[in-house]
Amino acid sequence: MAATSSPVPDLHRNRLPTLFEVLSRRTMAPVDLFSFYIYMRDQQKSVDYLDFWLDVSQHLSLCRHYVRRLHRSVIEDTPELEKETSKRSSAVLDNAGEGPSGEKATTTPDQRLSAFLRSDQGSRQHSPQNSHGSNKSTQSTPGMERPRPSFMTADSNSPANESSPGQDSSGPDNVPKREDLRASAEKILYTYLLPGSEREIIIPQGILNDVQEAIEGPAQRSDPELFDAAKDYVFQAMERDAFPGFLNSKALGNLVPPSMMLRLIVGLLAMFGGFWAAFILIFLNKPRHIRCWLILPFTIGTYALTSQQYMLDPILVFAGLSEYTFMSFARIREPYVKKLLRSRALMALGLFILIDTATCALFIFVPGKRL
Template identity: 65%
Template sequence: MSSPSPTPDVPRHRLPTLFEVLGRRTLAPVDLYSFYIYMRDQQRSVDYLDFWLDVSQHMSLCRHYVRELRRSNLIETPDLDKASKRSSAGYDAEGDGAGPSTEKPMSDQRLSAFLRSESPSKHSPSNSHGSNTTNQSATGAEHTARPGLTKSTSQSPATGTDRSPPHASDSPGHTVTRQDLRASAQRILFVYLLPGSDREIILPQGILNEVTAAIEENGREDPEVFDAAKDYVFQAMERDAFPGFLRSKALGNVVPPSMMFRAIVGLISLFGALWTAFVLIFLDYNRQTRCWLILPFTIGVYALASHQYMLDPILALVGYSEYTFMKFARVNEPFVRKLLVKRSWSVLGVVVLIDAALCSLFIFVPGKRL
């Protein structure tokens, strides 16, 4: 069972940060689902985001395990409910502690210290229904769907077909044991980190050696095991992927396949308009007949401008953005909506000027029959 997403920060008079996107504090088209699709379809590096989300879910699993111990009164555990709040710039997705390690609340550090000090077989709740994941940890993961610790089968209302990224659940539907935490940590190691794994991500060798030794040799499964790898992945996404995501979704509203389609339509329409215009001029047709040139010229200029600016002005003015090819969803982020509307009027101004210039040239020029 997935927990509800946090309430988005409103109003926001700026573009969102990567912290806010990963924390599900933003709305379409700059939400986590859009970022997942961008990483999958354009960056071709969705494994990095999957790793981040699985580490976040591992943190939630650890929290749930400790809360169960506290509720069962078996052992004195850290008081996670009284944890200090993360700074507003930090990642605060329901307290899952998935932000950079330098910005983790003190409760996360106490949690990791507690898990390291506790014996794996001591005080573990019994009758777990989730421990069968141990045998799956070494088998890798499928490429066609995100191998989250808890898989989501919901479809996005934007596309109806594409799988949305799973949301880390802070309340698993079964009792969590120490063996479940162990299986979770091993699965992340086997799926993403070990050389030759199905979804291997590239990390510095020093970080990889530290994580492998901590899990396989020291038997650790506390969240701090993945701190260095998590910080490296976050910085890589923030530096390499996130700026392009904002350009694509906050300043534009069409995806690359649609841009290519518009470029083809625009070139064909513009070629047809020019060819027809010269034919009508050299056959000395009257200006009323040549007024039909407005139609192909307008289509051609509009399509090429949409390709050039990565923006469909009419689509933006009615409040929609393209998720995947020819599949649209409403723009719900207020600041992004304002940006798209402003850019749309600018693009429409360019289209009108170029279109008017071409139509005036080929309509009002004197005809001469050859």
């Protein structure tokens, strides 16, 4: 397979990232795809939507891989005298998998990829198994073998169901075959979309019917375009319902809900203990140097409550850390988020110092009166 460049994070982005940038792996912690996955799993409780989107993206990659290998097999199996004639078909394969060529394109690369897979499937269904061509091409061209049993009829305990569909019936070079594309499409349908499925997600009934008819109907499609409507719907649902909360949690704070709850409990207990001790020392008319010990509970309580209110720990921010699960931390690597968190940490730290100083001064310097 031709080498493809990995997505490069934008280090000069002077704004919060979009959901598409997060899903495309163009961001860094704490607003990267891993953090979003943890957020969808632990806080939003809807990780199945994200898994569906990722599996559809993997299905698209599998289709591109299949087309590239088919393109390569056409080039390798064409004799020298026929290579000039096959350039047009090779260009079609290349455009379907990689994007537009020199000619003006009116459709997207993914649409051309889906169109090619549908036309390729139709030609395979209506042509004899041993059509005119070399014997070598029937052995090396993917998809010419008899289709294996579909995903639903496969053994649920077989290793094929534990790995991606593009690897279970591939050869030693992990070359995807036509039946792998169909198995991948069926797996997505039977795992996420059908009512009562293992990880069912809620999508409009019309979209579900279209996808089910395309996969199980006479066309038996496996091209990635058949999932476009469902994928767009899931993307918009995540963008509307989950992503704003993710940015609020990770770009404006660095604590997870269990940690904030713990800080709330500790803060309330510390403040209660501070007020209780302060009134006892005042009404016992204890000297001020003894009342200075009140700084300890008031400082702990004020810091914990301020952290809970702002959803961030200033000390952790200045240490460059963000909490992604309870008591598990990751480095803050996104430049704009780091700058944003530091500004909020300074605000929280200033408020903490102001409240703590005023509270301690009030109960230390107020005149005592023994009852």
